[in-house]
Amino acid sequence: MRVARTHHRCARRSVVVGKPKAEPRASWVDEETFDAKKKRASLILRRLEKQYPDTRTALNYTTPFELLVATVLSAQSTDKMVNIITEKLFQKYRSPEDYLKAKPGELEQDIKASGFFNQKAKSIRGLSQKLVEDFGGEVPGTMEELLTLPGVARKTANVVLGNAFGKNFGIAVDTHVHRLSWRFGFSDHDDPNKVEQDLMKLFSRAKWFKVSHLLIDHGRNVCFARNPNCADCVVNELCPAARVPAVRKRAKPSPSA
Structure with a gap:
């Protein structure tokens, strides 16, 4: 089921870093x-x-699978850049099977602007393969199942579950x-x-x-x-x-x- 594409203001980098220990706090x-x-x-x-x-969410998407891919791309990147990339990407690749059919190096080139594109392409191919083999090509709606997908940790799983499924895991x-x-x-x-x-x-x-x-x-x-x-x-x-x-x-x- 496709839902209306969401829009929101642009974001800064969405990478987790260590806490600002040098910053003082009141005793x-x-x-x-x-x-x-x-x-x-x-x-x-x-x-x-x-x-x-x-x-x-600042990421644009119309399906749980699109949000999953967009969230993977958002690591070490900006939501603004990801939205620019996915505007064309989601027209070219509409299902997990489409990503698996991409020629060697083709997906890497399509997502290059997001940074760390080799690892991200590997994750997208891996999770696409897992979705096809174990979930009928559909994104699962539980934390346990999402964490079995290559390249998906709790942050990505929480983004997908909360935004695409309305679930608080x-x-x-x-x-x-x-x-x-x-x-x-x-x-x-x-x-x-x-x-x-x-x-x-x-x-x-x-x-x-x-x-x-x-x-x-x-x-x-x-x-x-x-x-x-x-x-x-x-x-x-x-x-x-x-x-x-x-x-x-x-x-x-x-x-x-």
Whole structure:
């Protein structure tokens, strides 16, 4: 079943990196109880939901398989570049079988602009073969089955499950989610899988899908890797890594009588 192609603003690189250990955080976060952290996390989420009411994936797709391929291509690349590539790619390759029929080097050339194209082409061919052999050419709808596909880890599986199937099996942790999880004091881990587990404990399962998108949006628009715009941050006073006080708009003085 094909669904309407989704569109959203462009993204920065979606590669997971280590947490910004050099960045200082307020000492109170180390003494915060789990219940207090969970309450603060809920407050942060509510404000981000208000700030980004239309949050969604930045990748364009019409089927679960297209989203799977796009997510594989997004590693070490940008959503903007991936969307440029897939505009033509998805017209040329419409099924797993189509990727398997590609001539040697042809797929690599088609996705070259995404970077690391040899490994990505290998993953796409591998997952296409697995889908044809074990799943009738269809993308499976469970975490366990998706993780059997070559080149698919929890982040990719979470993106596909949440966006294409509307299922909350976990939280996709990219570079923005990783960075903000450290700054907010939600997780101190380097391993994205452990960061995911920490986040899953803080938020209700019904919110897992939205947590990832909201943290990504905030990371792209305000909480930059370098020089975060703390002055305009809607959760400034709730963040232990805030660098400057939030700027509050002053009420206009009443005109003199």
